[in-house]
Amino acid sequence: MDYNTLKITTEDGYIIVTLNCPEEMNALSKDMREDLEDCFYRFENDVSVRVVILTGGDYVFSAGMDINEMAALPDGEIDDYFASVTKLLQRVYTFKKPVIAAVSGVALGGGFNLATVCDIIVASETAIFGHPELKFGLNPLFDPLRRIVGMAKAKEIAMLGEPMGAQEALRIGLVNKVAPPERFLEEAKIIAEELAKRSAKAIEAVKRISDIVPRLDKNTALEHEFEICALLFSRAERKEHMKTFLNGLKKRKEK
Numbered sequence: 001m002d003y004n005t006l007k008i009t010t011e012d013g014y015i016i017v018t019l020n021c022p023e024e025m026n027a028l029s030k031d032m033r034e035d036l037e038d039c040f041y042r043f044e045n046d047v048s049v050r051v052v053i054l055t056g057g058d059y060v061f062s063a064g065m066d067i068n069e070m071a072a073l074p075d076g077e078i079d080d081y082f083a084s085v086t087k088l089l090q091r092v093y094t095f096k097k098p099v100i101a102a103v104s105g106v107a108l109g110g111g112f113n114l115a116t117v118c119d120i121i122v123a124s125e126t127a128i129f130g131h132p133e134l135k136f137g138l139n140p141l142f143d144p145l146r147r148i149v150g151m152a153k154a155k156e157i158a159m160l161g162e163p164m165g166a167q168e169a170l171r172i173g174l175v176n177k178v179a180p181p182e183r184f185l186e187e188a189k190i191i192a193e194e195l196a197k198r199s200a201k202a203i204e205a206v207k208r209i210s211d212i213v214p215r216l217d218k219n220t221a222l223e224h225e226f227e228i229c230a231l232l233f234s235r236a237e238r239k240e241h242m243k244t245f246l247n248g249l250k251k252r253k254e255k
Contacts, residue, residue, distance in 0.1 A: 011189070115129070209224070
């Protein structure tokens with residue numbers, strides 16, 4: 001399928017969605033938001049796609065919202081504008097399959113938000129993250145960031161709005177892996193290939209558990225996780241996965 005602002009690359013078991021407006025530094029314009037929302041909607045139930053890599057290419061992930069679009073926004077359209085931004089982020093955040101953000105260059109403001117609603121972040125050594133919104137009198141998106149780095153660090157990042165390099169982002173747990181510029185997308189592909197081999201239902205369950213369990217007390221959390229485990233264990237697919245695993249162990253012992 002063709003999008004004006006995105007490039008879709010199909011691999012074995014996963015796709016790469018590339019934000020493709022480099023001359024605008026991949027600003028999240030209305031067209032790009034609509035393209036992204038439609039893209040994630042289409043691939044939600046495509047069984048051939050087990051994982052999505054979301055990237056902006058080698059030089060910039062996304063500089064954030066389209067400032068020209070925001071500056072020209074009539075007062076009567078403000079609510080609709082932010083509703084559309086919310087709708088996009090919800091689409092990515094609640095996507096049933098793993099989403100890997102492969103970030104090179106700047107991921108600022110809305111671009112930072114887009115990365116934080118993904119499941120895994122692989123960063124190039126050139127990556128720069130930041131929330132400059134407070135400098136413009138706006139509040140940055142806080143909750144996804146808090147869930148990743150914790151309350152205290154999220155407050156610091158949101159309130160100060162200072163840019164952060166890839167190594168610092170790795171140190172505080174914001175990103176999962178840092179790689180050289182020529183390797184960051186390859187590292188994301190390696191993770192995608194491994195995830196694509198896993199049970200799709202089990203991966204979906206992990207995503208659901210990671211969202212629900214932090215809000216439960218200890219006993220309810222354990223009960224919920226084992227209820228999900230029992231449901232997965234009752235599926236016929238489980239027997240094939242266990243058989244494959246045991247055969248692999250047997251072969252390693254025989255060597």
